[in-house]
Amino acid sequence: MSDSEMHACSRRMTRAFRFTHAPYKVMLSLPIYLDNHATTPVDPRVLEAMLPYFTQKFGNAGSTSHSFGHEAKAAVDQSRELIAASIGCSSREIVFTSGATESNNLALRGVAERSRRRGNHIISVTTEHKAVLDPLRRLARKGLDVTLLPVEQAGSASAGLLKMEQVEQAIRSDTLLVSVMLANNEVGILQDISAISACCKAKGVIFHCDATQAVGKVPVDVHTLGVDLMSFTAHKIYGPKGVGALYVRRGSPGVRLEPLIDGGGQEGGLRSGTLNVPGIVGFAKALELCLAEMPAEGSRLSELRQRLWDGLKKEVPDVALNGPDWSKSPRLPGNLNCAFPFVDGEALLMNMKDVAVSSGSACTSANPEPSHVLRALGLSEDLTRASLRFGLGRFTTAEEIDFAITATAATVHRLRKLSSMASE
Numbered sequence: 414m415s416d417s418e419m420h421a422c423s424r425r426m427t428r429a430f431r432f433t434h435a436p437y438k439v440m441l442s443l444p445i446y447l448d449n450h451a452t453t454p455v456d457p458r459v460l461e462a463m464l465p466y467f468t469q470k471f472g473n474a475g476s477t478s479h480s481f482g483h484e485a486k487a488a489v490d491q492s493r494e495l496i497a498a499s500i501g502c503s504s505r506e507i508v509f510t511s512g513a514t515e516s517n518n519l520a521l522r523g524v525a526e527r528s529r530r531r532g533n534h535i536i537s538v539t540t541e542h543k544a545v546l547d548p549l550r551r552l553a554r555k556g557l558d559v560t561l562l563p564v565e566q567a568g569s570a571s572a573g574l575l576k577m578e579q580v581e582q583a584i585r586s587d588t589l590l591v592s593v594m595l596a597n598n599e600v601g602i603l604q605d606i607s608a609i610s611a612c613c614k615a616k617g618v619i620f621h622c623d624a625t626q627a628v629g630k631v632p633v634d635v636h637t638l639g640v641d642l643m644s645f646t647a648h649k650i651y652g653p654k655g656v657g658a659l660y661v662r663r664g665s666p667g668v669r670l671e672p673l674i675d676g677g678g679q680e681g682g683l684r685s686g687t688l689n690v691p692g693i694v695g696f697a698k699a700l701e702l703c704l705a706e707m708p709a710e711g712s713r714l715s716e717l718r719q720r721l722w723d724g725l726k727k728e729v730p731d732v733a734l735n736g737p738d739w740s741k742s743p744r745l746p747g748n749l750n751c752a753f754p755f756v757d758g759e760a761l762l763m764n765m766k767d768v769a770v771s772s773g774s775a776c777t778s779a780n781p782e783p784s785h786v787l788r789a790l791g792l793s794e795d796l797t798r799a800s801l802r803f804g805l806g807r808f809t810t811a812e813e814i815d816f817a818i819t820a821t822a823a824t825v826h827r828l829r830k831l832s833s834m835a836s837e
C-alpha cells in the first residue's frame with residue numbers, strides 16, 4: 414500500500430476543504446484529527462495482520478484439541494514474544510489485559526490485596542491518569558494510606574517533574590508500592606523513571622509505571638527503567654482498542670499479584686478470560702511498526718510540533734506553553750499543550766469545530782471538570798479551562814498543522830473580540 418493510500422484509508426473522509434493559505438493549495442478532509450493522545454487510528458498494516466484472525470483463523474487459543482486452537486495459540490505466542498522483546502522482557506512476564514486501565518488496576522489493586530500484611534501505604538503523583546488515581550481512591554476507601562506527591566510548578570524549566578528528594582522522603586517502612594507514569598498524557602512530560610525506581614529498589618518497595626503514552630513513541634526497556642510492573646496499551650500506537658498488557662517482573666522474588674478476574678485461569682491465573690487473538694496480533698504488529706519507525710517518526714513529529722507552536726505564537730498574542738520547554742526538558746514529540754488567555758474555555762473548545770483537539774479536561778457528561786494535571790502544575794482554573802491539548806500523530810501532515818494554526822487563531826480572535834464587546 415502506498416503512503417497516500419495508507420493516509421486516505423486511515424482518515425475519516427467527511428468534508429473536503431480547499432486550503433489555499435500560501436504556499437499550500439491542497440485538499441484537506443475536515444475535521445482534522447489532532448487528538449492522538451486520546452486514541453490513534455488503526456494503521457492499515459495492523460488491520461491487514463489482524464483480519465485473518467476474525468474469519469479463517471478464529472480459534473480459541475485455549476482449545477488444545479484441534480488445529481484451530483493451535484493456530485490461534487501460535488499467533489498469541491509469537492505476538493507475546495514480539496511484545497516482550499520490544500520492551501526487553503521475557504514472554505512469561507507479559508499478561509494480556511483489555512487495556513491500560515485494567516493493567517493499572519491489576520497492578521495497584523493486585524499488589525495491595527496480595528501484600529496487605531507487608532504494608533499499608535502507596536505513593537503516587539497528583540498528575541497521574543485517572544486510571545491510576547481512581548483505583549488508589551478505591552484502595553484508600555478500604556483503609557490503605559495513599560500519598561500523592563506534587564510536581565514542579567508551571568514557569569519552572571522542569572515544570573511537571575517529580576523531585577527525587579520527595580520520593581525518598583515519602584517512602585516509609587510500611588510502603589508497599591510507588592506508581593509513577595513515564596509520559597504524561599496531557600503535557601507529555603517524561604519523568605526520570607530510572608532514578609525513581611532505583612530509589613524504590615534500595616528501599617525494597619515495588620515500583621509500577623504507567624507507560625501507556627510512552628511505549629512505541631520513545632525507547633522503553635523494563636531493565637533500563639528498573640520497573641517491577643508496567644502498563645501499556647495498543648490503541649495509542651495505531652493498534653486496536655480493547656487490548657493492553659501488564660509487564661510483571663519474574664525472578665527471585667518476582668512480583669506477586671492477586672487477580673481481579675477469576676475464571677478459566679488464562680495468563681497464569683492473573684487474568685482469566687478468552688484471549689483476544691486478533692487484538693493481540695494487532696498489538697504486536699503495531700508495536701513492531703512503532704519500533705521500526707520510531708527515529709524517523711519522532712523527528713517528524715518534533716518538527717511538526719515546532720511548526721505548530723511557532724505558528725500559534727506568531728498568530729495568537731499571549732499564547733502560553735503548558736508544561737516544560739522541550740529544548741530544556743524531555744517531552745513526548747507529538748505533544749503540545751497551550752493556554753489562550755482572555756477566552757472563555759468552554760466556548761473555545763465548542764468553536765474548534767474543524768480541528769479535533771482536547772481541552773485536557775476530564776469530562777463526564779454531567780460534570781465537566783478542569784484538567785487536574787494543569788491544576789496540579791499551578792495553573793488558575795480560568796487558564797486551565799482555556800487550554801488546548803494538540804496530539805500529533807503518524808498521519809498528521811504539515812498542511813493540517815497550517816490549517817490548525819489558522820483555525821485556532823481565528824477562533825481565539827473571534828472569542829476575544831466577543832468577550833471585549835461584552836465587557837464594554
Ligand SMILES: Cc1ncc(COP(=O)(O)O)c(C=O)c1O
Nearest residue numbers: 512513514542544598625626646
Ligand atoms: C497515561 C494513560 N494511562 C492509562 C490510560 C487508559 O488506557 P486504556 O484506554 O487502554 O484503558 C490512558 C488513556 O487515555 C492514558 O493516557
